[in-house]
Amino acid sequence: MLRISKLTDYATVILARMAAEPERRFTAGQIAGETHLAAPTVSKLLKQLHRRALVNSTRGLHGGYLLARPAAQITAAQILDALEGPVALTECASSESHCCIESSCLVGRAWQRVNLAIRRSLQEITLLELAGLSGGGAQPSALDRGFPVLKRGPL
Amino acid sequence: MLRISKLTDYATVILARMAAEPERRFTAGQIAGETHLAAPTVSKLLKQLHRRALVNSTRGLHGGYLLARPAAQITAAQILDALEGPVALTECASSESHCCIESSCLVGRAWQRVNLAIRRSLQEITLLELAGLSGGGAQPSALDRGFPVLKRGPL
DNA sequence: CCCATATAGTACTAAACTAGTCCTAGATTA
DNA sequence: TAATCTAGGACTAGTTTAGTACTATATGGG
Numbered sequence: 001m002l003r004i005s006k007l008t009d010y011a012t013v014i015l016a017r018m019a020a021e022p023e024r025r026f027t028a029g030q031i032a033g034e035t036h037l038a039a040p041t042v043s044k045l046l047k048q049l050h051r052r053a054l055v056n057s058t059r060g061l062h063g064g065y066l067l068a069r070p071a072a073q074i075t076a077a078q079i080l081d082a083l084e085g086p087v088a089l090t091e092c093a094s095s096e097s098h099c100c101i102e103s104s105c106l107v108g109r110a111w112q113r114v115n116l117a118i119r120r121s122l123q124e125i126t127l128l129e130l131a132g133l134s135g136g137g138a139q140p141s142a143l144d145r146g147f148p149v150l151k152r153g154p155l
Numbered sequence: 156m157l158r159i160s161k162l163t164d165y166a167t168v169i170l171a172r173m174a175a176e177p178e179r180r181f182t183a184g185q186i187a188g189e190t191h192l193a194a195p196t197v198s199k200l201l202k203q204l205h206r207r208a209l210v211n212s213t214r215g216l217h218g219g220y221l222l223a224r225p226a227a228q229i230t231a232a233q234i235l236d237a238l239e240g241p242v243a244l245t246e247c248a249s250s251e252s253h254c255c256i257e258s259s260c261l262v263g264r265a266w267q268r269v270n271l272a273i274r275r276s277l278q279e280i281t282l283l284e285l286a287g288l289s290g291g292g293a294q295p296s297a298l299d300r301g302f303p304v305l306k307r308g309p310l
Numbered sequence: 311c312c313c314a315t316a317t318a319g320t321a322c323t324a325a326a327c328t329a330g331t332c333c334t335a336g337a338t339t340a
Numbered sequence: 341t342a343a344t345c346t347a348g349g350a351c352t353a354g355t356t357t358a359g360t361a362c363t364a365t366a367t368g369g370g
Contacts, residue, residue, distance in 0.1 A: 002157050002235070002244055002273060005357065009245045012262045027316070040360060047318060060367020063316040076269065080157070090164045110285045111164070114231065118157060118273055130265045160328065182345070195331055202347060215338025218345045311370100318365070326357075336347070 008083040010037055011045045015054065015079065016131035019071035025064040045083075052082035067127075076130060077122035090115075163238040165192055166200045170209070170234065171286035174226035180219040200238075207237035222282075231285060232277035244270040 013035050018026055028046050032039040046065050049055045054074060055065045067074070090111045128134050168190050173181055183201050187194040201220050204210045209229060210220045222229070245266045283289050 002159065002270075004157065004244055007358070009262070009266070012266075016262050029316090038359075041358080043317080044359085050318085057317060058367080059315090059317045059365075061315050061369070063367070065317090090159060090161075110280075110287065111159075111167075114277070114280060115157075117276060121272060121276075122269070125265075125269060130262055132262075132265065162329070184345090193330075196329080198346080199330085205347085212346060213338080214336075214344090214346045216340070216344045218338070220346090314367100314369085316365100316367080319363085321360100321362080323360075324358085326355105328353100328355075330351105330353085332349100332351080334347100334349090336345105338343100338345080340341100340343085 004080065005084060007041070007045060008080060010041060011049060011083050012076075012079055012127075012130055013037065014042060014045055015049070015067070015071075015074065015127055018055070018065065018067050019074075019127050019131040019133060022067060022071065025058070025062075025066055027064040030064075049082060052078075054078065054082055071127040071131060071133065074127040075123050076125040076127075077119055079127070080122060157244075159235065160239060162196070162200060163235060165196060166204060166238050167231075167234055167282075167285055168192065169197060169200055170204070170222070170226075170229065170282055173210070173220065173222050174229075174282050174286040174288060177222060177226065180213070180217075180221055182219040185219075204237060207233075209233065209237055226282040226286060226288065229282040230278050231280040231282075232274055234282070235277060244273070 014031055014037070017031055017035050018024075028043040029039055031037070031046070032042040035042070046055060046057070050057045050065070054068055056068050057063070057065050126134075169186055169192070172186055172190050173179075183198040184194055186192070186201070187197040190197070201210060201212070205212045205220070209223055211223050212218065212220050281289075
């Protein structure tokens with residue numbers, strides 16, 4: 001039903017790999033080898049993640065990539081936004097669209113709210129949890145505590 | 156970020172229109188005219204909705220379509236399933252896929268859970284709410300009561 | 311100074327999917 | 341039996357996605 005693109009999925013795999021060794025500087029080739037993803041694809045995605053400030057990069061010999069901030073501070077929503085942009089569930093849910101049936105459309109607002117709800121849920125999921133590193137501490141993760149993922153509260 | 160196809164969106168528009176007059180038998184042409192959607196598209200979608208048992212049809216003169224059950228008993232999840240199938244957020248979240256990086260993939264399970272969470276939220280939204288007909292009674296809708304949309308409870 | 315190793319950015323191609331159209335067949339009723 | 345409706349499938353054009361290739365730029369070591 002709902003889908004994220006393969007590339008976005010790959011990006012989470014890449015970021016999860018990096019999250020597992022936060023101190024290590026990875027080259028694109030290393031990540032490709034260790035995740036079994038194609039090298040050019042990994043490279044392309046890392047560039048994009050860099051542009052969106054999810055990873056830091058250093059060029060040249062001994063260069064590579066590092067997470068821009070701790071995995072606990074990177075959310076699923078940020079990753080999706082970085083790769084797929086602020087696209088919405090439906091076209092008319094995006095900012096400046098004007099679909100031609102707008103006047104007779106009863107549904108638009110409802111989808112927007114569903115959309116917002118899903119966004120919120122994705123904002124509560126961190127890379128730490130996506131990477132399966134949430135630790136099992138006293139503080140259960142959004143994914144583990146049964147569920148929100150969505151928070152109660154005013155829309 | 157997340158997207159449903161235009162056709163799915165159209166389908167909700169169609170169903171919402173029908174929900175507004177539950178007693179009335181609509182022809183495909185009427186719905187097209189009243190929603191400003193293209194007639195062949197409406198026809199195609201209604202056929203599909205019929206196959207998935209969301210609407211009843213009668214052929215012949217004075218034939219047409221009716222909702223198969225009250226709008227309150229049709230959920231957003233059912234509509235999405237009818238049109239887009241049980242596709243999942245990622246490929247590996249679907250039933251019988253085996254992606255080649257499975258062994259080194261840390262992320263799969265997490266996406267599956269996110270996926271499930273979103274499904275649940277969609278199951279709580281009825282066509283009545285999508286159509287903006289939820290009435291404003293004493294019982295606030297899933298969309299209006301601030302939010303779940305996701306229910307607390309074990310995953 | 312020059313070369314090897316990295317990332318940065320852009321352009322391009324092939325494949326897959328989506329949206330939309332058209333045509334033929336079957337059912338119902340006046 | 342003719343008119344009106346749905347059923348089903350085939351087909352086409354357009355868009356999006358995934359993947360590749362190429363050039364430019366930065367860094368550090370011999």
